[in-house]
Amino acid sequence: xxxxxxxxxxxxxxxxxxxxxxxxxxxxxxxxxxxxxxxxxxxxxxxxxxxxxxxxxxxxxxxxxxxxxxxxxxxxxxxxxxxxxxxxxxxxxxxxxxxxxxxxxxxxxxxxxxxxxxxxxxxxxxxxxxxxxxxxxxxxxxxxxxxxxxxxxxxxxxxxxxxxxxxxxxxxxxxxxxxxxxxxxxxxxxxxxxxxxxxxxxxxxxxxxxxxxxxxxxxxxxxxxxxxxxxxxxxxxxxxxxxxxxxxxxxxxxxxxxxxxxxxxxxxxxx
Numbered sequence: 180x181x182x183x184x185x186x187x188x189x190x191x192x193x194x195x196x197x198x199x200x201x202x203x204x205x206x207x208x209x210x211x212x213x214x215x216x217x218x219x220x221x222x223x224x225x226x227x228x229x230x231x232x233x234x235x236x237x238x239x240x241x242x243x244x245x246x247x248x249x250x251x252x253x254x255x256x257x258x259x260x261x262x263x264x265x266x267x268x269x270x271x272x273x274x275x276x277x278x279x280x281x282x283x284x285x286x287x288x289x290x291x292x293x294x295x296x297x298x299x300x301x302x303x304x305x306x307x308x309x310x311x312x313x314x315x316x317x318x319x320x321x322x323x324x325x326x327x328x329x330x331x332x333x334x335x336x337x338x339x340x341x342x343x344x345x346x347x348x349x350x351x352x353x354x355x356x357x358x359x360x361x362x363x364x365x366x367x368x369x370x371x372x373x374x375x376x377x378x379x380x381x382x383x384x385x386x387x388x389x390x391x392x393x394x395x396x397x398x399x400x401x402x403x404x405x406x407x408x409x410x411x412x413x414x415x416x417x418x419x420x421x422x423x424x425x426x427x428x429x430x431x432x433x434x435x436x437x438x439x440x441x442x443x444x445x446x447x448x449x450x
Contacts (some may be wrong), residue, residue, distance in 0.1 A: 183442045183443050183444055184422075184428070184443040184444060184445065185442070185443050187441075187442060187443075189419075189442050189444070191417075192398060192417075192419065192442065192450060193226075194396075195228065195396055195397065195398045195417070196227070196228050196229065196392055196396040196397070197228065197229050197230075197231070197386070197387065197390055197392035197396055197397040197398070198223055198228060198229070198230040198231070198397075198398055198400060199230075199231050199232075199233045199382075199383060199386060199397065199398065199399045199400065199411070199416075200230060200231070200232050200233070200400050200401070200447075201232075201233065201234060201235075201399075201400065201401030201402060201403070201406075201407045201424075202232050202234040202236065202244075203234065203236055203347055203348050203402075203424065204348035204401075204402035204403070204421075204423060204424020204425055205400060205401050205402045205407075205421055205423065205424055205447060206232070206447065207251060208348055208349060208350050208423075208424075209349045209350040210247075210250075210251065210350075211350060212251040212252060212253070213423060213446065213447060213448065214446075214448050215446070215447060215448025215449075216253070216447060216448070217252060217253060218448075219447055219448065219450055220253065220255075229260075229390055229392075230260065231260050231261065231262060231386050231390075232244070232256075232260060232261050232262075233261075233262050233263070233377070233382045233383065233386065233399070233410075234261075234263050234264070235263075235264045235315070235341065235342035235343075235344050235356075235357075235376040235377050235406055236263070236264070236315055236342070236344075236347060236356075237263060237264050237265035237268070237285065237286075237289055237314040237315050237341040237342065237357070237376075238285075238286045238288070238289065238314070238315050238316065238317045238318075239286070239288050239289075240265070240288045240289060240291065240292040241258050241261045241263065241266070241292075242258065243288050244261055244263070245257065245258055245261070262382045262385060262386050263376075263382075264314075264341040264342045264375055264376025264377070264382070265285075265289055265292065265293075265314065265341060266382075267341075267375050267376055267379070267381045267382050267385075268312065268314070268339060268341050268375045268376075269292075269293065269296055269298070270381075270385075271339065271375060272293075272298055272310070272312070272339075273296070273297075273298070275310075275337070276298075276309055276310045276337070277297075277298070278299075278309075279299065279308070279309025279310055280299045280300075280301055280305065280307050280308045280309055281293075281298055281299060281300050281301070281308060281309065281310045281311075281312055282301055282302070282304075282305060282308040282310070282311045282312065282326075282327075282330050283300050283301070283302055283312045283314070284302070284312070284313045284314065284316055284319075284323050284326075284327045285312070285313075285314035285315075285316050285341075286314070286316055286317060286318050287318065289314055290302060302323075302326075303326065304326045304329050304330060305330075306333075306334070308330065308334065308336060309336065309337070310336055310337045310338070310339065311327070311330050311331060311334070311336050311337070311338045311339070312338075312339050312340070312341075313327060313338075313339070313340045313341070313357065313360060313361055313364070313372060314340070314341040314357060315341060315342060315344070315347065315356050315357040315360070316357075316360065317354075319360070324363075327364060328364060328367050328368055331364055331367075331368040331370045332367075332368045332370075337373075338370055338371075338372045338373065339372055339373050339374075339375055340357055340358075340361050340372035340373070340374050340375070341357055341374075341375055341376050342356070342357045342358065342374060342375070342376035342377065342406070343357065343358040343361075343374040343376070343378075343405075343406065344356035344357060344358050344403065344406055345358045345359050346359065346425060348402070348424045348425055353425070358374075361374075376406070377401075377403075377406040377407055377409065377410035378405060378406050378409030378410045378413055378437070379410060379413070380410050380411075380413040380414035380415075382410070383397070383399060383410060383411060383414040383416065384414060387414075387416075394414070394415045394416045395416075397414075397416040397417070398411070398416060398417045398418065398419055398441075399411030399414070399416055399417070399418045399419070400418075400419045400420075400421065400447065400450075401418075401419075401420065401421070401424075402420065402421050402422070402423060402424025402425050402426055403424065403425050403426055404420060404426055404430060404431060404434045404438040404439070404440065405438055407420070408420050408434070408437075408438055408439070408440045409437045409438050412436075412437040412438075412439070413437055417441040417442070418440045418441045418442070419440060419441065419442040419443070419444065419450075420440035420442070420443050420444075421443075421444050421445065421446055421447055422443075422444070422445050422446070423445070423446045423447070431443055
């Protein structure tokens with residue numbers, strides 16, 4: 180019997196058929212792929228399982244994520260193996276704002292992806308918009324902050340954000356993520372967004388439906404209790420927290436409710 184850091188038997192993980200991995204802090208930091216990741220993914224395939232990356236990081240399009248993982252040595256990864264908060268947001272916008280002009284604060288990669296999908300997108304201040312969207316933006320500038328603050332202050336519009344993460348793990352520590360950016364806008368404008376990504380279970384439900392997986396066959400693996408673990412628990416599937424990214428052992432031990440993981444390991448290589 181192999182026990183996790185909470186003293187629980189973790190061997191039931193061997194019977195899972197669908198592994199849903201967070202990326203930043205779980206599979207890599209910046210451009211550094213964690214030890215054991217390549218072997219783990221190959222082992223999942225060898226046992227007839229599937230793996231999909233579900234990330235709240237909307238700074239890259241799916242093709243850009245595929246290209247990054249290929250650069251890191253995971254050359255078998257395809258676009259079919261991704262579902263991001265940007266894609267979950269895209270589904271919502273097509274459902275509710277397909278005919279609206281949408282103001283979007285995001286990276287060039289995200290703007291290009293949304294325009295290519297057929298949405299009517301602007302990145303400039305306008306009084307003709309029907310919705311405001313803020314994404315994790317690694318290309319954030321003072322001009323973008325000015326335009327977004329002006330949009331929020333002068334217009335009472337549906338306001339969405341891709342994800343509530345406070346920070347994004349990088350090689351040297353952390354950088355502010357979408358949740359922190361939105362808190363800054365809230366301080367400046369008084370407006371709060373509707374967050375679309377994890378901890379909402381949308382991405383998990385969509386991937387399970389796509390691959391015909393049952394909840395008992397699925398596990399979510401990530402490094403944040405308030406997003407990754409909460410999303411899996413909200414979807415009714417097992418969750419595995421790793422200590423290689425944002426969360427600390429103390430935070431996991433103190434976690435309650437939907438933020439408490441089913442299993443706890445130091446690193447994905449232990450799987």
